[in-house]
Amino acid sequence: MRSPMSRVIPRLAAGLAVAAGALLALPAHAQAPSCPVKVGGILPLTGSMAPITKKISQAAELGFEHINQGGGIKGCPVQFVLRDDQGQPTVGVDAAKYLVEVERVAAFTGTISSGVTGPIIAAVTAPSKVVQISCCSTASGFTDGRSGGYFFRTLPTSKTQAYATASEISRRGYKKIAVIYVNTDFGTDMLRFFRQAAGKLGTDIAAEVAYNDNQPSYRAEVTRALAAKPESLLLIGFPKDAVTIVREWLSLGGPNKVALNNSMRTMDFVNGVGARFVEDFFGMDNAQVAGPHVDAFNNAFQAKWGTDSKGPGVHTQYDAVMVLGLAMNIARDLTGPSIREAVRKVHTPGGTPVGTGPAEYKKALELIKAGKPIKYYGATGPVEFDVNGDVTGPALVWKITGGKIETDRIISIEDMQSLTKRVEN
């Protein structure tokens, strides 16, 4: 039986081949920068990440407002084209392809879930040579060179935190530690970097136990960790599950020497377990650098949106946008390779410091026009990318004392850098 379709397909194929030939024959003419300059954005505005994305997209919006108030990009106003990835890889990749090919964005920022960022890098960013800066995707593999150097992110990766945790644990003299970690890219990265650092700093890892989130009980995981007779615990995960795990750990007789990651720096965790049980627990976080540039951002955010800027990804998203704005002004032209080179010149050693907000952006543009190097201090502190496109940052040790979360000490960027050298060499 021959259906109409079987006659249509060869014709379609022939038509496509002709169209393809015509397309390839067209001369590839360079695009002169035309106003307005479009910059893309991809964020999960709906789906399971939507609750935290609202403030993140507001931070991005604020960033573009500051760029426009401070003089735009190469004399042009900037138009922000934001698309929703719905937390779905296929939707995110489609949106990225559309932004790059049809909207012709010069660069874009996004996204949050590593499961969406990964295919965007592989299918759009790397082959099309477009700069992408993410506020929030942590998977360690993204900056291993697969993007051709076009992918950057403004959040310190789990490496900073893992190394700092290992160093603090060794400083406190904890031996034989059990690690219970959440089975996501964040958890497995933390474990891998912690293992590497702990080995160099002389801490024995007695057991490594993975857990899947949102379970009613973690008795099996805790029992497995305790079977190795550890003297202390490192728990890497998120507060809701961590409350369950710590309760079971303590009730099964686990030692109360417990180290935690940044997510547990919340009173939900302290009150969830019960303040008197978590006395002297300590944890790590990326230090929130204080300073006028940080305050300026916080105040501007408060003034614009009527809510505080606390929350994951808010500061890093603002910096991702500002870095794009500055880099595109530094770049010779608005092609991917030029912008990629320029991103590294946003924080040049010995450059004139510039901060957040429209006035500082304007100052930066004047310096760039005069051919002088700049040194950007953003909402997350100094934004300097390493060879992989990652930022390092200072770390903060916090501890629970009398039912309150207190800052114990700060590990400065310089100390972090020497620690990194010690671990990696």
Place this chain on the structure above:
Amino acid sequence: MIGLSSYLVFFVCVVLALSLLTLGLNLQWGSTGLFNAGVAGFYAIGGYTHAILTAAPAPQYLGNFGLPWIVGVVGAMAVTALAALLIGLLTIRLRGDFLAIATFGIAILIQLVTLNLEPLTGGSQGLTRIAKPMSSVFSDPLSYNLFYLGLMAVVVGGVYLALERILASPWGRVLRAIREDETAAVALGKSAIRFRLEAFVLGSTLMGLAGAMYVGFIGFVSPFDFLPILTFQVWAMLIVGGSGNNRGALLGTLVVWAIWAASGIFVSKVVPPAHAAQGAAVQVILIGLVLVLMLLFRPRGLIGERPMVSRHLGR
């Protein structure tokens, strides 16, 4: 102009990969009446098998054999067929919604295995550097995507013609007989279980092929590609297009995915970024609304099943 064509080529490639899923489901549901709610699971097996066989070698992984693309595609189909056979032997006796629940559970199980079997699948980090066939020949993404589009069109066209052929054969008639009245088919001496199993394995193998084609196109795979929502998208595509009709399956895939993409473009054009969060919510409502309206006005799908009655009856 080049930009728009470049995007459309990319878009059609994704549609063609997804349409293999819809064609597979159409064989199972449209022709045989098997309620497979585990589409994402078989898609994942195909995608991961392809990735493990063809990804560039990396010391931390057991797989990543770096084999040629075609080995990955054939391997993906073989492994998916085997998995579908095992799953089918266990579940094919279940009727209707019971089969749906079993296959739904199995798909979630498969997704969790890909998340946790880190030495093989890369866990939540995913696998990258997956072989792109002939990528060294084509310098820019557009010409490469055009090449892949041609490849994809040949594969989908071949699958479509083969499906049309076998569904018109006596084998296809038995499937429809089982769908309409299993007891009657058994009474005529047909082994319903065997035919159901054959349709299940063949349909699932197509889903495995879809996984390999999609992953080979994108060049990256992670467990987040196979969340249960994908199963429901494929069901929506089949029902909108017209269950029981292969052309309906193809058209439904195109229409539903176009609605998904176009509503996003539309919202980003009319809603300023400051209200993007609300706009995105409207987009989801739009998608739902269009799907519901389509079902209200075309309950049998855009191209419904062709009526099949014996030519002797018409006289």
